[in-house]
Amino acid sequence: MSISEKTSLAQEPALVVDDVVKRFGRGTEIVTAVDHVSFTVRQGEFVSVIGPSGCGKSTLFNIIGGLLSDYEGAVKIGEERISAPHPAVGMVFQEESTFPWRTVIDNVAFPLELQGVAKSERMDRAHHFIDMVGLASFEKAFPSQLSGGMKQRVSIARILVSQPKILLMDEPFAALDEQTRLLLGDKITQIQQELNQTTLLITHNLTEAVQLSDRIVVMTYRPGQVKRIVDINLPRPRTSDVVGSDAFGHYVAEIWNDLREEASRGMADSESAASRRATHG
Amino acid sequence: MAEAFLRRHTPELFGLATLLVCVLGFEALIRGGVVNRYIIPPPSDILLAFERVIVEENILARCRDTAFEMLVAGGASVLVGVPIGVLLYRSALWRRAMEDWIGALAAAPIVLAFPLFLVLFGRSPKTIIVMGFVHGLAPIILKTVEGLASTRPVLINVGRSLKMTQSQMFWKILLPSAMPIIFTGIRLSWTFVLITIVGIEYLINLGGVGQLINELAERYDLPGTYAGICFVILVSVLFFLALERVESWLQPGR
Ligand SMILES: Nc1ncnc2c1ncn2[C@@H]1O[C@H](COP(=O)(O)OP(=O)(O)OP(=O)(O)O)[C@@H](O)[C@H]1O
Ligand SMILES: [Mg+2]
Numbered sequence: 001m002s003i004s005e006k007t008s009l010a011q012e013p014a015l016v017v018d019d020v021v022k023r024f025g026r027g028t029e030i031v032t033a034v035d036h037v038s039f040t041v042r043q044g045e046f047v048s049v050i051g052p053s054g055c056g057k058s059t060l061f062n063i064i065g066g067l068l069s070d071y072e073g074a075v076k077i078g079e080e081r082i083s084a085p086h087p088a089v090g091m092v093f094q095e096e097s098t099f100p101w102r103t104v105i106d107n108v109a110f111p112l113e114l115q116g117v118a119k120s121e122r123m124d125r126a127h128h129f130i131d132m133v134g135l136a137s138f139e140k141a142f143p144s145q146l147s148g149g150m151k152q153r154v155s156i157a158r159i160l161v162s163q164p165k166i167l168l169m170d171e172p173f174a175a176l177d178e179q180t181r182l183l184l185g186d187k188i189t190q191i192q193q194e195l196n197q198t199t200l201l202i203t204h205n206l207t208e209a210v211q212l213s214d215r216i217v218v219m220t221y222r223p224g225q226v227k228r229i230v231d232i233n234l235p236r237p238r239t240s241d242v243v244g245s246d247a248f249g250h251y252v253a254e255i256w257n258d259l260r261e262e263a264s265r266g267m268a269d270s271e272s273a274a275s276r277r278a279t280h281g
Numbered sequence: 282m283a284e285a286f287l288r289r290h291t292p293e294l295f296g297l298a299t300l301l302v303c304v305l306g307f308e309a310l311i312r313g314g315v316v317n318r319y320i321i322p323p324p325s326d327i328l329l330a331f332e333r334v335i336v337e338e339n340i341l342a343r344c345r346d347t348a349f350e351m352l353v354a355g356g357a358s359v360l361v362g363v364p365i366g367v368l369l370y371r372s373a374l375w376r377r378a379m380e381d382w383i384g385a386l387a388a389a390p391i392v393l394a395f396p397l398f399l400v401l402f403g404r405s406p407k408t409i410i411v412m413g414f415v416h417g418l419a420p421i422i423l424k425t426v427e428g429l430a431s432t433r434p435v436l437i438n439v440g441r442s443l444k445m446t447q448s449q450m451f452w453k454i455l456l457p458s459a460m461p462i463i464f465t466g467i468r469l470s471w472t473f474v475l476i477t478i479v480g481i482e483y484l485i486n487l488g489g490v491g492q493l494i495n496e497l498a499e500r501y502d503l504p505g506t507y508a509g510i511c512f513v514i515l516v517s518v519l520f521f522l523a524l525e526r527v528e529s530w531l532q533p534g535r
Contacts, residue, residue, distance in 0.1 A: 065442055091442040095435040101457045101532060111443055114453075142533065162443070 013040040014198045015064070015166055020073035022059050033059040034071070035223035041166070044196045048209040051219030052259065052266040057202045058094060060224070061170040064200070065091045077166070090164030094171045094202075098143040098154045105130060105139040107154050111162035129157040132191055149173075149180045153187075160191065167199045173208065182240040185211050189238050206259065210234075210251045211243060218255060221262040222269065228258055322504045327511070330504035338493055338505070340512055347478060347489030348516050350406055354413030355474045355520070359467055362418050366425020366463075367451075376426065387419030387473075392480045399485065406488055409481045417474035424466025428459025464528050471524065475517050490516070 022034040033056035041047045051057055062068040064075050066085035075082040077089070098107050105126050112122035130139055133153040143151050152172050159167065173181045185208055192199055192212075203209050209216050210232060218227045232251055234242055242248050287294070304324045310316045311323045334340040369376040391412060402408040432455050440450045482491025490513050497505040 067438055067441060085442045085444050087444060089442070091439075093435050093438060095433075097433075097435045097439050099436065099454070099457070101460065103533075110453075114443060114445060114449060 012043055014043045014045075014077070015041040015200065016074070016076040017060075017064065018074045018076065020060070020063060020071055020075060022056070022063060022068065022071045032223040034063070035225045036073070037219075037224065037226050038073075039217050039226060039229060041198060041200050044198055045214050046192055046197075046199045046201070046212055047215045047217060048201045048203055048213040049217045049219060050203055050206065050209045050255070050259065051224065052221045052263040053204060054266060054270075055219045055221045055262070056224030057204070057219065058170055061091075061094075061168060061202050065089055065168055088165035090159035090162055090167050092152075092155050092159055092167070092169040092172045094174060096148065096151050096155075096175075098151050098158075100143050103140050103142055104135060104146070104154055107143070108157045108161055110158055115162075125161055126157075129161045130154075132160070132194075133157045133187060149176045149184060152176070153184065156188075160195075160197075163195075165198060167197050168202075169199070170202045171204065172201075173203075173205070181205070181208060182211070182243065186240045188212060193237055206252055206255060207243060210248060210255070211238070211240060216255060218258050219262070221266040227262070230255060319503065322507060326504040327507045330502070330508040331511075334493070334497075334505050334508045334512070338497070340490065340493060340509065343489045343493050344512055344516055345489075346406075347482065347491065347513075348519070350410050350413065350478050350489065351471075351475055351516065351520060354410045354478060355417060355467075355471045357410075357414045358417035358421055358470050358474065361414075362421030362466070362470070363425050363463065365418075366422045367429065369422065370426050370429040380423070380426070383419050383422050386415075387423065391416045392477055392484070395481055395484055404485055404487055408485070409478050409488060412481050413474040413478040416477040417470040420469040420473065421463070421466045424469070425459065425463050428462030428466075429455050431462065432458040460532055464524070464532070467524060468521070471520060472517075475513070475520070479513050 017037055017039050020034055020037045021032070024031045024033055035056075037056075037060065039047070039049075049057055049060065059068065063071050064082065066082050066089070069083040077086055080086070082089075099110070102110070105123065108130055109122040109126035112125060117125070127136075127139070130136060133156055135150060135153055135157070138146065138150065143154065146154070152175070156169075156172060173184055176184065188199075189212055191197065201209070201212060213232050216230045216232060218230065219225065220227045230251070234245070234247055234251075307316070307321065308324050311318050311321060369379060395408070395412065398408045398412050402411055436454055436458060437450070440454045445453070479489070479491040479494075482488050483495045484491075486492050486495055490509055494506055494509040494513075497509055
């Protein structure tokens with residue numbers, strides 16, 4: 001592929017989120033979880049959506065993944081408006097989602113099994129991606145024998161093996177400690193660069209977002225709107241070493257400025273809800 | 282090596298030791314005259330009766346008959362109960378309509394309805410098998426519904442995002458996820474089935490170990506009666522060991 005071809009491909013949005021609105025409930029109990037959100041993800045780009053807890057990130061994730069079909073606006077892949085799961089999208093969920101009754105390799109080979117890929121080939125391909133996430137020596141283990149971080153890596157390998165055009169991840173590292181998170185982040189960056197994988201990452205972790213992303217969509221707390229979209233001009237290939245750089249610190253400080261307001265609104269909200277609950281017994 | 286064996290089998294050995302202590306305790310109480318030996322014979326007498334019931338009463342063949350009835354009734358309640366459970370899970374209306382009735386069925390003392398079954402199926406192993414089957418059905422149905430309904434939503438979402446068909450979803454996600462709870466149902470069910478089968482054999486004086494226990498009791502052969510009961514336990518242990526095998530084969534990693 002020539003450089004000009006690559007840049008022209010890179011201009012073309014792989015995913016368009018256009019004025020999406022999602023409300024839950026009815027009458028006076030209506031919660032607007034996602035409020036007129038728009039952004040695009042280009043081919044091969046790594047975009048993060050960051051926002052405080054409860055701002056509608058998972059809701060957005062489910063809409064883009066086609067699991068919530070009842071929404072306003074449009075999520076588009078090519079010309080198609082998403083209202084059901086799209087074969088080009090692979091999802092990694094916030095909650096632990098490995099199959100406890102399958103070994104690591106059978107978990108990872110699962111999507112290939114569904115496609116009817118022959119056993120030896122699917123084992124080879126599963127093996128490749130298990131290697132990529134660094135679990136080669138655990139292929140025959142069951143999820144119950146793995147740590148939380150290892151299980152998330154299994155879920156990631158399981159999606160990568162089906163080679164989705166767009167990888168969608170909802171706080172895949174939320175349950176992990178900071179060190180594991182940084183190292184897994186390295187893995188993700190490496191994989192993303194190796195496969196030129198178009199990725200949308202949902203997160204509430206600032207360093208993670210800056211470490212991994214080309215762009216960051218900052219959300220407001222309730223209703224979940226786009227507050228700002230920040231370009232991250234850190235050099236690629238990137239590793240977690242970038243965390244120590246001045247530029248990194250600069251981005252983190254800048255985005256934290258935006259987020260602080262939202263996060264404290266979120267806190268105040270939940271505190272008042274708690275005291276309301278307390279006074280109502 | 283002996284030490285390693287000891288450490289690995291500590292729970293089993295502890296269980297056996299507890300049993301032994303109880304048996305010796307009874308022996309002492311009975312020999313000491315605290316417990317009437319015409320109600321509970323001393324364990325040593327029961328042990329001696331084993332040879333007699335095996336050689337003279339041919340109890341092993343009777344165990345085989347009981348085991349056969351158990352296999353048919355227990356197997357049928359799995360083969361029928363699981364699909365009914367699946368249907369109830371699929372249809373919310375059916376489920377709401379039926380669940381309480383099935384719960385009632387599980388709790389009902391079906392053994393007492395034996396005259397009805399005698400009329401329907403005659404004094405034959407068929408009656409015994411059908412009654413065992415009916416009694417074993419409810420727990421499997423209920424636990425199948427419960428197991429399927431407790432599948433974690435995120436696993437279902439994984440399936441949806443992979444665009445799985447309904448049947449793929451059932452065979453590859455719902456059923457394996459429900460399996461441990463379904464097996465709990467099978468264990469409950471088989472307990473009911475065995476109680477019913479031996480009970481009915483005893484009541485209608487037909488066939489396997491139950492009938493023999495009845496005969497021995499009527500002859501006031503108490504050690505023999507208790508030895509017969511030990512064989513019922515043996516049959517039960519065999520079934521539960523087999524079930525455990527099947528479960529760990531179907532459910533690796535749990
Ligand atoms: N199925 C639903 N029914 C009603 N309200 C919902 C539903 N799902 C989400 N909400 C509401 O929508 C809002 C956004 O929820 P969402 O799960 O998208 O937040 P989030 O940003 O992913 O939070 P977190 O970071 O804690 O995962 C919340 O106020 C939540 O109560
Ligand atoms: Mg969420």
